[in-house]
Amino acid sequence: MPSSLHMSSDEFRQHGYAVIDWIADYLRDVERHPVLSPVRPGEIRDALPKSPPREGEPFEQMLQDVDDLILPGITHWQSPRFFGFFPANTSGPSILGDLLASGLGVQGMLWATSPACTEVETLVLDWLVEMLGLPERFRSTSSGGGVLQDTASSASLCALLAARERATEFASNERGSGVAPLVAYTSNQAHSSIEKAMKIAGLGRENLRLIDVDEHFAMRPDALDDAIRADLDAGRVPCFVCATVGTTSSNGMDPVRAIGAVCAAHGIWLHVDAAMSGTAALCEEFRVLQDGLELADSYCFNPHKWMFTNFDCDCFYVADRATLIRTLSILPEYLKNAATESGAVFDYRDWHVPLGRRFRALKLWFVIRHYGHAGLQALVREHVALAQAFASWVRADERFELVVPPPLNLVCVRLRAGDEATTDLVERLNATGRIYLTPTRLGGRAVIRVSIGGTQTERRHVEEAWRLMRAMADAVLV
Numbered sequence: 001m002p003s004s005l006h007m008s009s010d011e012f013r014q015h016g017y018a019v020i021d022w023i024a025d026y027l028r029d030v031e032r033h034p035v036l037s038p039v040r041p042g043e044i045r046d047a048l049p050k051s052p053p054r055e056g057e058p059f060e061q062m063l064q065d066v067d068d069l070i071l072p073g074i075t076h077w078q079s080p081r082f083f084g085f086f087p088a089n090t091s092g093p094s095i096l097g098d099l100l101a102s103g104l105g106v107q108g109m110l111w112a113t114s115p116a117c118t119e120v121e122t123l124v125l126d127w128l129v130e131m132l133g134l135p136e137r138f139r140s141t142s143s144g145g146g147v148l149q150d151t152a153s154s155a156s157l158c159a160l161l162a163a164r165e166r167a168t169e170f171a172s173n174e175r176g177s178g179v180a181p182l183v184a185y186t187s188n189q190a191h192s193s194i195e196k197a198m199k200i201a202g203l204g205r206e207n208l209r210l211i212d213v214d215e216h217f218a219m220r221p222d223a224l225d226d227a228i229r230a231d232l233d234a235g236r237v238p239c240f241v242c243a244t245v246g247t248t249s250s251n252g253m254d255p256v257r258a259i260g261a262v263c264a265a266h267g268i269w270l271h272v273d274a275a276m277s278g279t280a281a282l283c284e285e286f287r288v289l290q291d292g293l294e295l296a297d298s299y300c301f302n303p304h305k306w307m308f309t310n311f312d313c314d315c316f317y318v319a320d321r322a323t324l325i326r327t328l329s330i331l332p333e334y335l336k337n338a339a340t341e342s343g344a345v346f347d348y349r350d351w352h353v354p355l356g357r358r359f360r361a362l363k364l365w366f367v368i369r370h371y372g373h374a375g376l377q378a379l380v381r382e383h384v385a386l387a388q389a390f391a392s393w394v395r396a397d398e399r400f401e402l403v404v405p406p407p408l409n410l411v412c413v414r415l416r417a418g419d420e421a422t423t424d425l426v427e428r429l430n431a432t433g434r435i436y437l438t439p440t441r442l443g444g445r446a447v448i449r450v451s452i453g454g455t456q457t458e459r460r461h462v463e464e465a466w467r468l469m470r471a472m473a474d475a476v477l478v
């Protein structure tokens, strides 16, 4: 291919500046867009050419099409008025770190394929052990270590696979079968990724026990123990428990210490999924929510939710890396090298499902260095304070009720008038385009989630959300 077909260095520089300008303007003005994309299914595709271009097109035209054809189909996750799901917040240092990772274009499957890619990752994950007050055994300098994964779903899958192998003494890995039917446990409020992991790991959805929760939607350790004993009596092999720190529906906090004691008594792998709420542990005062973590075999949280690091970025820790590595390692001839054979390095391809991996640590390194631990703490405290303020306004309006006291930055609210009124309210609020909220069901009742964690979300946005909610409640309750 003649080199003239490529974008020249000067062209790249010129278009690159234009793209950075575009992103800076977009993030500065993101509030102006309706938060939820209003397009109908198929509308975006229909506006685009049916067939690919025969000849290359000018870059300016592509960027123009992003404005004209793509933006209408964007739901603005970076809007300060986005209160749906959990946040997926980003930041300048993160975007620039990610861009540099693209520029370097390294594939870090082995230490030897880019030593910095591995060593920065190991270092940043050790930094986070310190920043989050995680157990010492999760450090790479101890028996364990951390690794970046794309998502919490992948991290939980890897934890389940390692638990399966530990329970079968690697028989499942080697011979494709375990000893007896393996069973796993999580609460009935746990994320759907645990059920998905059971399907992928070949353990079967039917072998996942969904344990009862208390009035705060936290797993009941006594119910967990009962379920384990029933399975043992029936000749099954309990292998894995997933506790959640901050459930998706209500931010319920499973009691990690009590669950850890049950797991220890039965020799079961404990995984802790703290996808969003793990970030709160940056602040000492919130670490109590994951008290007992030193009993866990593995742990994950997503900087791509609430730690200003753009998707995707999940931190996954294990207490005993040897089990994880033995579960996932492969060594074909073409990957053999002196560094690997020396045993002195980590080859992260053995710590996750894919072989290849990008330099994901760069953006996380930039985020931590830009904000510092203290800066990140201040932002987390600000979001939690805003959520607590919102909750206090809800308490003061007798038409509304809080479903649970919010532990952190997620407020679950409903209209006392009932499910229909609550569902009507959230639909009307989202139709305004001014804010975006996602509904859920808790204890069989309709609930509106107000999730506060946007990079640009300030007090005025939260106040406006409450003003809108009250005004719409007037309309719903006439």
Ligand SMILES: *Cc1c(COP(=O)(O)O)cnc(C)c1O
Binding pocket: 086, 150, 151, 152, 153, 154, 191, 193, 244, 246, 247, 248, 273, 274, 275, 276, 302, 314
């Ligand atoms: C969001 C969430 C997940 C899934 O996150 P991904 O990183 O998208 O896989 C898992 N568990 C909990 C508790 C979550 O809130």
